[in-house]
Each structure stands twice: as C-alpha cells, then as structure tokens.
Amino acid sequence: MYDLLVIGAGPAGMALAAALSKTGLRVAGLTPGDPAAPWLNTYGIWADELDSLDLPDVLSPHWTDCSAYMHGPEIRLDRVYALFDNQKLQSHLLGECERGGMDWQQGIAAGIDHSADHSTLLTGDGKTISARLVVDASGHFPALVARPAKPNVAYQAAYGVKGRFSAPPVRAGQLVLMDYRADHLTAEERRTQPPTFLYAMDLGDALYFVEETSLAFAPAVSLDLLKERLERRLAHYGVFLVEAQHVERCLFPMNLPLPDLTQPILGYGGAASMVHPASGYQVGMALKRAATVAAAISATLAGPSSPVEAAQAGWNALWPSPFIRNRNLYLLGLESLMSFNEAELHDFFTTFFNLPHPQWTGYLSNTLSTPELARTMFDLFTRAPGRVRRSLIRTAGDKPTLLWQALTAAP
C-alpha cells in the first residue's frame, strides 16, 4: 500500500507529487498515459513569483518591456514577465519524483472506497490501488473531488496563435499583457458584446504569440468569436498571419466554488479551485503551495490516521482562513469586472495598473495579506472615476452573499 496516490500529471499534480516525494513518503501517481507527455498550453508567470522557490531556471523567455493598453496612453508595467519552458519544468519535477522513488501507474480514476486507515481507488479498467491518502489533481472538473454545484460559472476563454506574421504584431521585445482597445469593432458590438483583449508577445526569431482573451464571462465567450476578433484586430493593426505553428484554444472556469473541505480525499490545482479568480493564473501558485501542503500531509501520516484526517491536514494547509478570505474578495472583484461596460473596464484597469507597485503586483500574485488586499481594493475604489465607483457599489449591492462571504471566511 502507498502512503499517497496522486491522480493527474498536469502542472499541479506534478508539483505536489514532487514535493511529496521529497518527504520520504511512498508516493504513486496515476495518469491516463505517459507522465512525461508534453504539456501543450502556454503558461505565463511574473518572474518574481518563483524567487522564493528552489527551482532551476524553468522560465524562458523573459520580457522586461511589458505593457497594457486601455483608452489612454500605453501603460508600462514595471515587472518582468516570463513563459514557462514546459519541458524544463516538467523534467525537473519528474526528476524530483524519480529521486523520491515514486511509482507511476497508468489508468483513469473511476471510483474510490474509504476504510478506517486507507482509500482504495478503482481505475476504469478495473485495477485497484490502495493508499493512505488520495490526492485528486485531475484538473478543473475533477474525477473524484466533490464540489457544490454552481449555476452561471464564469469561464476564461482564449484563442491564440504562435506563428509568423506579415508585420510585427507588437514591437521588438515587447510583451502586451492586455490590449483592450476595440477600435476594430462596431459601436453596436462594443455596446452589446463582452469586451476581450489581446495578449501578445515577441518570441524572437520573427515568431510571435497573439491571443484574443475573454478574462471571464458567463456564459463563456465562444472560441469562434475570439478567433474572428483576433483576425479583425490584427487586420486593423495591418497585420496578417503568414504561418501558424501552434494554435491554442483555452477554456477553463474561473469561479467554481471551493470543494467540500471535509471530504476524505484532497484536491490540488484546478481540482481544488486554486485558479486565481481575477486573472486565471494558477501554475505559479501550484508550485508555491506544494511544499507547505506536502509537509502538513507528511506530519499527519507520521502517525496512524484515517483518510479524512490526512485529507483534512491537506485542506487546512491549502485553504486556511486568510486564503479563503482573499479568494472571496477576489470573487467579488471578478463579479465587478464582468459587470463593467467597455469604458468602465478601461478606467478600472488604468486605475489598477497605476496603483503603487506592491499593490497591483501583490494583487495579481496573491501575496497580500487580507488587510492589505482589502486596502488595495479600497484604494482602487477611491482613485477610480465616479462611473467605476458606482458600478462597484452596484455589484456589491447586487451580490449580498458574495459581499458577506468576502467579509468573513465562509467557504
């Protein structure tokens, strides 16, 4: 019998498996195929988010010329952005797992039974695997983790292309985090359809990545609409796709509820609602939280424990009250973002990126304490133009439950 069984070998499952393997516990992983199968998504991160981690260089390339475009002048973002080199990150984590003697099993998690001191996982092809604790890291719609149902889930959606273009879509060496300008749309479209933005970067060697993104919307903005908007935007900038090397289609939920934190299995990554509700980023957080969660599990498994007790230790480490409070504040912020019209959205982000550096960077990286986060949101409110303030007040009034949850640590 294993101490731990981790379901899924995406960035989150692999990060936690690597951290668990370092604790001396007997760890197994379950994936439908090869755990070394490449991760195909383009994962970005602010480079400083990994400073506190003992990681080799897994970021490539970096951008120091980062900007956002709203309705005013270009907003320069004084922060280094990077893409993960997925292959380097994955090989590093796989190496840590191997050094810890981890076993990889192939199969699809299909069911689970719990007894007093272990859980027995059933795979789709009838195999059983026993472990003292099962961790479900199978993504945003997990195989086993139970989560309350939620109507009107908001999704981040994006359609992107890596390739060569008739002219540079961004200036040499530039990373555009958000270009919300919408002059390529008709007045009717701008008034009635959800705003979307361009996320784009110079990859060097005349290669660029351009992606039209809907930050969050319920129901999700369709990928067809995003593709059409991307083409129209680029045409408006006088740019045409010449050669596509990779097409990225992105769709994932932003505001699923927290899972039931008393269940006898632990979730991690998308399965544990770890996505940042205001940005959609998650990979950095999965890397950063892994050691803390692994240590809590390891301490509990040092003595006799039931799956519920071991899972509880993990959930408590993953979602302590301050983190739940911050998440609730972010969820309130997300509702506001989704309610803004185009002008309000531009005003909001212009004000946001002009906040003091520690505030906007801490907000995006979820490194602020709850009082600091609340202060940041208050400062944003007081600095924002009147129409944004009125909209924020309206959202808070329309969502009394969310407001109550934001003021408490209610999951």
Ligand SMILES: Cc1cc2nc3c(=O)[nH]c(=O)nc-3n(C[C@H](O)[C@H](O)[C@H](O)COP(=O)(O)OP(=O)(O)OC[C@H]3O[C@@H](n4cnc5c(N)ncnc54)[C@H](O)[C@@H]3O)c2cc1C
């Ligand atoms: C195109 C795209 C771009 C993105 N860009 C970013 C970004 O720039 N930065 C960022 O932080 N986030 C980004 N995200 C968000 C992204 O969803 C995640 O944060 C990340 O992939 C979630 O990691 P995860 O390990 O929780 O889940 P996943 O990556 O979905 O991995 C789940 C794993 O579980 C396995 N699995 C699933 N079901 C079962 C089962 N029943 N049994 C066994 N195994 C199973 C899967 O095969 C997979 O290995 C992006 C997402 C997309 C789609």
